[in-house]
Amino acid sequence: MDTPFQIVVCAGLVPDPLQTLEPAAGPAGPVLKNEMMLPLVIDPWAAHALFEAAALAKRFPGSKVWLVSLAPRAKLQQVMMTVAQKAAFELVALDSPAGGFTESAEIAAEIAAAIERLPGIDKSRLLVFGGWESASRGTGTTLQTVGERLGIFEQFQGVDRLDMAPDGAFQVIERIEGGRHQASACSGLPAVFGWATGELPEPPNNPQIGMANMRTVMPALNRARPVKIANEGLSFARVTAPNQRRDTKIIKDMAPGQIAREIVDWIGPEQ
Amino acid sequence: MNTRLSTEVDIVCVGFGPATGGFLAELARRCTGGSRPPPFVICYERSDDIGFGVSGVVTPARAIKASFPGFDLAEIPMATPVRHEHVAYLLDPVGASRRSWAVRAADATIVRAMRWALPFQTEALQLPWTPSFLRKEGGVVLSIGQFMQWVAGQVTGSGQIQIWPSMPVASPLLDGDSVVGVRLIDQGTDRQGNPVEGFTPGMDIKAQLTVVGDGPIGTVGRQLDERFGLPEGHNRDDWAVGMKMVVELPSHCGLEAGTVLHTFGYPEPEIFGFLYVHPGGIASLGIFVPSTFDNPARTAYRYLQHWMRHPYLWRHLEGGRLRSWGAKSLLESGRRGEPHLVGDGFARIGEGSGSTNMLTGSGVDEAWATGVLLAEGVAELWEANRPFTRANLHEAYVQRRRASWVETEGRIAEKARGGFQKGFIRGLIGMGVAGLSGGRLSVRGRPAPPHRRLPTIEEYYRGRIPSSEIDRMREESLTNGIPLHESLMKRAGWPAIPLDGKLLMSHQDALLVGGKVQAPSGYADHVVFIDSAACEKCGTRICIDACSGQAIAAGPDGKVAFDREKCIHCGVCLWNCSQARPGDSERGNIEVKAGAGGLHSAEN
Numbered sequence: 014m015d016t017p018f019q020i021v022v023c024a025g026l027v028p029d030p031l032q033t034l035e036p037a038a039g040p041a042g043p044v045l046k047n048e049m050m051l052p053l054v055i056d057p058w059a060a061h062a063l064f065e066a067a068a069l070a071k072r073f074p075g076s077k078v079w080l081v082s083l084a085p086r087a088k089l090q091q092v093m094m095t096v097a098q099k100a101a102f103e104l105v106a107l108d109s110p111a112g113g114f115t116e117s118a119e120i121a122a123e124i125a126a127a128i129e130r131l132p133g134i135d136k137s138r139l140l141v142f143g144g145w146e147s148a149s150r151g152t153g154t155t156l157q158t159v160g161e162r163l164g165i166f167e168q169f170q171g172v173d174r175l176d177m178a179p180d181g182a183f184q185v186i187e188r189i190e191g192g193r194h195q196a197s198a199c200s201g202l203p204a205v206f207g208w209a210t211g212e213l214p215e216p217p218n219n220p221q222i223g224m225a226n227m228r229t230v231m232p233a234l235n236r237a238r239p240v241k242i243a244n245e246g247l248s249f250a251r252v253t254a255p256n257q258r259r260d261t262k263i264i265k266d267m268a269p270g271q272i273a274r275e276i277v278d279w280i281g282p283e284q
Numbered sequence: 285m286n287t288r289l290s291t292e293v294d295i296v297c298v299g300f301g302p303a304t305g306g307f308l309a310e311l312a313r314r315c316t317g318g319s320r321p322p323p324f325v326i327c328y329e330r331s332d333d334i335g336f337g338v339s340g341v342v343t344p345a346r347a348i349k350a351s352f353p354g355f356d357l358a359e360i361p362m363a364t365p366v367r368h369e370h371v372a373y374l375l376d377p378v379g380a381s382r383r384s385w386a387v388r389a390a391d392a393t394i395v396r397a398m399r400w401a402l403p404f405q406t407e408a409l410q411l412p413w414t415p416s417f418l419r420k421e422g423g424v425v426l427s428i429g430q431f432m433q434w435v436a437g438q439v440t441g442s443g444q445i446q447i448w449p450s451m452p453v454a455s456p457l458l459d460g461d462s463v464v465g466v467r468l469i470d471q472g473t474d475r476q477g478n479p480v481e482g483f484t485p486g487m488d489i490k491a492q493l494t495v496v497g498d499g500p501i502g503t504v505g506r507q508l509d510e511r512f513g514l515p516e517g518h519n520r521d522d523w524a525v526g527m528k529m530v531v532e533l534p535s536h537c538g539l540e541a542g543t544v545l546h547t548f549g550y551p552e553p554e555i556f557g558f559l560y561v562h563p564g565g566i567a568s569l570g571i572f573v574p575s576t577f578d579n580p581a582r583t584a585y586r587y588l589q590h591w592m593r594h595p596y597l598w599r600h601l602e603g604g605r606l607r608s609w610g611a612k613s614l615l616e617s618g619r620r621g622e623p624h625l626v627g628d629g630f631a632r633i634g635e636g637s638g639s640t641n642m643l644t645g646s647g648v649d650e651a652w653a654t655g656v657l658l659a660e661g662v663a664e665l666w667e668a669n670r671p672f673t674r675a676n677l678h679e680a681y682v683q684r685r686r687a688s689w690v691e692t693e694g695r696i697a698e699k700a701r702g703g704f705q706k707g708f709i710r711g712l713i714g715m716g717v718a719g720l721s722g723g724r725l726s727v728r729g730r731p732a733p734p735h736r737r738l739p740t741i742e743e744y745y746r747g748r749i750p751s752s753e754i755d756r757m758r759e760e761s762l763t764n765g766i767p768l769h770e771s772l773m774k775r776a777g778w779p780a781i782p783l784d785g786k787l788l789m790s791h792q793d794a795l796l797v798g799g800k801v802q803a804p805s806g807y808a809d810h811v812v813f814i815d816s817a818a819c820e821k822c823g824t825r826i827c828i829d830a831c832s833g834q835a836i837a838a839g840p841d842g843k844v845a846f847d848r849e850k851c852i853h854c855g856v857c858l859w860n861c862s863q864a865r866p867g868d869s870e871r872g873n874i875e876v877k878a879g880a881g882g883l884h885s886a887e888n
Contacts, residue, residue, distance in 0.1 A: 029333075029800070029884055031800035031802065031884045032800065032884075032885075033607070033797065047361075047564075047887075049361055050361050050362065050427075050430060050886065050887055051886075052333050052335075052336070052884065052885075052886045087437050090437055090440065090441075091333070091334060091433060091436065091437065094333075094334065094436070094440070094446075094447055094448060094449055095332075095333060095449055095450055098448060098450070098451070214482065215804075217471035217472060217482060217484045217806065218448070218450055218451050218471065219484070220291070220326075220448065220451065220468060220487045220489065221289060221291060221487065223446070223448055224291070224326070224446065227443060227446050228443060230443075231440070231441065231442070231443030232443065235441075
């Protein structure tokens with residue numbers, strides 16, 4: 014009989030996408046204005062990874078999902094109230110003031126170390142999931158570095174679909190340039206999967222899963238390992254928010270072609 | 285997954301507002317170290333996250349401070365002690381306000397003529413003192429959103445209390461006259477509530493005690509009211525909508541953190557305003573539009589903009605920037621609207637339990653106190669292993685509440701606003717008399733539901749706009765899909781708002797920029813028009829003009845349409861509908877059910 018899978022989902026917290034973000038200068042580098050007041054959510058890219066992980070674990074009974082997250086503990090506690098209703102997992106909390114202006118290599122090192130510390134971890138059955146991109150930074154480097162630090166070189170980014178066989182062989186479909194997909198087949202684990210949107214909708218809130226998760230979430234938060242991110246050697250040449258121009262109108266049932274034409278007209282000719 | 289699941293907990297709470305915050309904070313403290321293990325408590329909150337959809341306040345914070353002895357509330361983001369309080373009567377600088385002859389006479393002969401001798405500034409009379417019943421000395425300016433997030437962090441630390449946002453409660457579970465828990469909302473449905481892909485029936489949460497703290501328009505509280513009725517002589521016909529913004533003040537603004545301004549008199553005499561200054565150059569500001577203001581095309585948003593543009597306020601706000609926006613209903617009936625506080629298996633706390641004090645303009649501290657009082661009683665019953673029966677809850681909670689300051693002050697306030705049923709001046713007199721006499725004197729007034737009191741648009745604008753012109757405006761409104769109040773107010777003399785895209789913006793942009801409103805898919809429409817024929821023949825369609833989020837609009841075939849993606853769950857449509865429900869003359873033709881989504885700002 015095949016051993017169940019061990020799925021580790023790496024997920025950071027980011028401001029709720031609807032918030033207005035404004036960079037400001039802090040004593041130790043750039044910060045987001047009123048950052049502590051902004052409601053946070055689990056990084057939307059990583060959230061897809063979590064939903065896929067939960068679905069995979071369900072398909073292979075006995076599999077286990079860990080959610081490894083590096084974030085301020087109080088904020089993590091709050092976000093768990095929403096996320097923990099969505100999928101069954103065991104939380105591994107790292108307490109750190111992480112945000113969009115932290116050195117991804119340092120974060121990756123801490124997350125990789127936390128994965129190495131997981132009791133009973135077996136790399137031959139290990140899948141490391143995360144977001145292909147992040148809503149807090151556009152580089153998407155953290156997950157790749159986590160994989161490298163763990164010595165996992167089978168890495169796939171922009172994943173939309175993963176078909177696992179019970180023995181650990183898998184087929185994966187990744188997004189590549191030009192709006193195309195690339196299919197790959199591997200004979201075994203471990204592997205790193207940076208998810209794009211996947212194919213699963215956001216699961217409904219499930220109170221039973223929430224209650225069960227919360228029995229382990231609070232103890233995990235209470236023993237969250239404090240992590241100091243030094244941002245050594247990191248400097249920011251410039252930090253700006255993208256220019257925004259708001260032009261609101263509400264129209265129902267507009268044809269997709271018409272929407273596309275309006276957007277092109279609105280953006281204007283290429284400079 | 286089409287089977288309805290069920291689970292059991294010890295206590296289930298509905299709604300996570302200040303009342304439930306007080307309940308859980310006190311319960312967590314009292315049930316630790318007793319002879320029994322503490323109860324397992326689950327709290328379900330409708331909003332998408334903790335602290336969404338509530339509002340910034342100035343509060344005496346007596347009960348809140350007592351719950352956290354030694355803790356400085358000012359450590360919570362956006363909190364600061366009250367430093368200055370002012371009350372100002374605003375004159376009408378544009379000449380469009382609908383003032384009675386008596387108010388106009390007083391404006392001309394007392395305020396303007398005597399301006400040299402009075403504390404008159406920028407078209408306003410700033411009262412030389414703040415009446416004692418309005419003062420919040422020693423209190424705190426708070427962002428309730430930030431405060432509730434902090435409270436959630438405190439009470440959930442042990443794991444024995446769980447709070448789940450984004451999970452509306454559909455109904456109480458009844459066994460005869462006993463409440464035995466709650467049923468959560470169905471997920472994976474179409475707009476009509478029919479199952480679609482991913483359908484998950486709402487789970488039944490069975491509990492020994494159901495704590496109902498879902499606010500004045502909460503679905504569970506209202507269903508209990510339908511089932512058990514209100515106590516003799518009580519009614520819930522006195523309402524207001526509070527619409528507010530959180531604003532980044534301009535650099536030239538000299539208002540110090542902790543400054544509290546109260547206004548009345550403008551944009552309409554019945555509309556009260558407030559401005560509270562938080563630390564960091566941020567202010568919460570807004571207006572209350574009461575149900576006694578009988579404009580059948582009233583719009584809180586447009587009035588809010590005119591209020592901000594009043595010179596007394598605009599000198600502080602010009603150049604500011606909108607950060608957050610929202611609205612909520614306030615149950616102004618206060619203690620007169622108190623429901624049955626307990627029954628077998630349930631207890632009511634907070635604003636929905638009639639705790640708001642409309643004389644002092646205070647509700648958060650009172651709501652918190654009711655939660656604390658219930659927790660004291662529940663902890664006693666739990667420790668003694670006594671069941672949560674009506675008799676036991678009456679002894680443990682209701683008697684405590686009757687002996688508390690919430691009750692004493694609620695009784696003083698319960699008739700204070702009766703005069704507003706008869707007009708603005710009698711309302712002010714009644715409020716002053718009740719406040720200064722400790723409730724011994726008052727001006728009486730009996731509120732009525734809107735379908736019995738609201739005039740038609742033609743009646744309201746008689747002498748100002750001819751009926752034929754109103755007909756034409758109505759046609760244009762339908763054709764162009766714009767609310768009728770736009771044309772009516774313009775015709776009545778209200779100036780255009782000079783939109784600047786920063787603070788003065790369209791209503792829709794306020795939803796997006798300030799409220800960040802959204803609605804998850806897979807839920808049924810929570811605003812339902814019961815009898816479409818009644819909507820088709822309705823001449824006022826106040827639901828469209830009064831809707832805080834422009835979520836209700838004219839629909840096809842003379843009907844009205846609801847857009848869930850714009851709804852902020854303020855509940856204004858519930859108490860503004862001018863058509864009686866078929867077979868139930870006490871209620872309007874609109875039902876508001878449990879629903880998901882709404883505001884996405886925690887700065888409110």
